[in-house]
Amino acid sequence: MDVLWAPWRSEYIQGFKDEEKGLIKPECFLCEAAACDPARERELLVVARRKECFVMLNKFPYNGGHLLIAPYRHIGGIDELTDAELCDIMRVTRESIAVLKKTSNPHGFNIGANLGRVAGAGVPGHLHYHVVPRWSGDTSCLAVISDTKVVSQSLDELQVILAKQFLKSEGTSK
Ligand SMILES: [Zn+2]
Numbered sequence: 001m002d003v004l005w006a007p008w009r010s011e012y013i014q015g016f017k018d019e020e021k022g023l024i025k026p027e028c029f030l031c032e033a034a035a036c037d038p039a040r041e042r043e044l045l046v047v048a049r050r051k052e053c054f055v056m057l058n059k060f061p062y063n064g065g066h067l068l069i070a071p072y073r074h075i076g077g078i079d080e081l082t083d084a085e086l087c088d089i090m091r092v093t094r095e096s097i098a099v100l101k102k103t104s105n106p107h108g109f110n111i112g113a114n115l116g117r118v119a120g121a122g123v124p125g126h127l128h129y130h131v132v133p134r135w136s137g138d139t140s141c142l143a144v145i146s147d148t149k150v151v152s153q154s155l156d157e158l159q160v161i162l163a164k165q166f167l168k169s170e171g172t173s174k
Pocket residue numbers: 024025028029030031032073074075125126
């Protein structure tokens with residue numbers, strides 16, 4: 001009998017269990033990305049999975065390389081994060097900055113979360129942190145990226161580049 005070693009399957013099945021418990025919301029794009037099969041990671045723009053959180057490209061980026069870092073669980077508030085999640089999100093934020101510095105050499109970063117719809121959260125039910133690389137004079141880039149076809153192509157390419165770089169940086173925590 002062939003035994004297929006597929007560790008992601010356990011996460012996948014865990015995803016269904018979480019769904020039963022109400023921790024995964026099928027209509028939430030972050031939950032979809034959190035629970036997806038590795039074969040769909042490129043399509044869903046997932047670039048890294050870590051212990052308590054994962055990283056994906058924002059489909060509607062402010063800038064090239066605009067990342068989202070989210071816990072696997074569908075929770076909306078910082079007060080609902082466990083210490084392990086809180087710590088891992090910060091650690092992965094540091095890792096994301098290192099990865100972006102290696103791949104695109106930004107001059108600076110904006111990091112933050114929008115809590116609640118009134119604060120601009122598109123998905124208020126699933127907490128996520130934005131990591132936005134910044135370059136001097138990049139505000140003019142918004143006009144450049146208004147063509148959605150160009151954006152989707154570059155997102156696809158960026159997913160490949162960043163996923164590779166995250167793979168290299170995995171396990172190099174301080
Ligand atoms: Zn969710």
